[in-house]
Amino acid sequence: MSTASTFIAAAGGAIRKETVAVTGATGLVGTRLVSKLTAQGHTVRVLTRNPGAAAGKLPYPRVEVYGPERWEEAVKGSTAVINLAGEPISTRWTPAVKQEIKQSRIAVTRQVVEAINSAPEDQRPRVLISTSAVGYYGASESQTFSEASGSGRDYLAEVCKDWEAEAQRSKAERNVVLRTGIVLAKEGGALGKMMPVFNIFAGGPLGSGRQWCSWIHRDDLVNLYIEAMQSESFSGVYNATAPNPVRMSELCSSLGSVLGRPSWLPVPDFALQALLGEGASIVLEGQRVLPERALEQGFKYRFNNVNAAVENIIGA
Template structure:
């Protein structure tokens, strides 16, 4: 198959590209700057730049994957939040423009989303049928992100919204930053420790995307999380166990808020999210348990 990926140079995109090309698919990575060297089964297509006409190079695409958007990590202020929202909406709008212009449309759209769309809770459990929230910046932005893809779905293209949880990997995402204090013998409870962490190993995140591509019956929202979420206290204790380091130095909420500002909600609040649709469609998790995932990534 021929597969276009916006955001293919990012953390998830890199791993996904490797998996797709290993299967023999040809991947077209939409980028703002040309690559210095091209890899086997990979082409780089300029987009979202003055003069770029990616539609002329994407004439026979089977699957369109949009993972593009400014990283959520870092201190949020009004400027940063505007960039986070705008980058996501623009990538979907440009994807829609290109797809609408193509004579042969892709048969599937895989659109990135986030479990933040459900809002936060210590008590509730969320699945794909749970209502979306508008309680905070992230839930509102994610809802707009999904809605922006509706014009593509109305073309008759099967659309899957991959609602990512916290994706754990060695070379990106939150895990290296979360493990560092333990490696320095300074790890401990973050905030109350009761907030839920909807984690998933990067290999399973990629595996769920591949599964969504392969199964034509899958559409709509899909929670990209492991089947066994844990609370932050357990997450920290498990990191400590795997790293053979103490779990002893608590970090109060006011410290996290002072460092991260409004972005602290990603650390201090959470949601217990289950991948009900993936399980219903028979996805087999490589790393259903946190300790096994961390052993793979940290040792």
């Protein structure tokens, strides 16, 4: 057990105070995660390729920023590592972009795992929680996927398989992989891109609207990362999605209803393909994914229903 873990007195018992190394800390999920971790009294060591920018985006107490040459130093003595890093995928996929999407995930994960494995055993992080995506399963309009399902064969599935394989080399006591769905938040992700279009009365389903959206509210995802970090029973792969996936048309209808705007103008396949090329597959195709293992562990979702999630986000 790492010596960096201490305990602080709190109502109801002792709470472990962690030192958490985090990659991808300035992203959509990372910023909220760092804010919550520091609010709970944990120390966060931000592993970043741009220390100056990271320090400006994360003005919280107990945040320490480390450039790439110091990642090994930061990981040593941390109690946990949360790996969120990766280039955005919602862009036009040129061959160079596809290579960067894959290598950004694998290279950062490899560097993190090597830092964990090289740490002396008494200073090695207790747990590595690494991100993956529901793209692991490939796309389907009819199949339902759980953590026991096999992988797909398309580009994103291959990226996820290689990404997870790199994380599984970790010698931490516990290795956890969260296969993340569509993260709902106002500041970015699917809702962040759709809201401006709906606000000018031009919103509607993307493509057929029949594709599945396995979504999760950002706050539930942050809580799942923290629970996976703190609960010794978490180990292996978990689907980080809400229990009730919806079709794209239902997500768009919910957004329109909350904004008081119609959801009437579909964006045709060819328009998205012209804009994003092969990358259009991430919005034109989907998969129905259920978080069976998180539910079995007793994880409590605040937002099971997409309407409630969208209402909370738009009103926040």
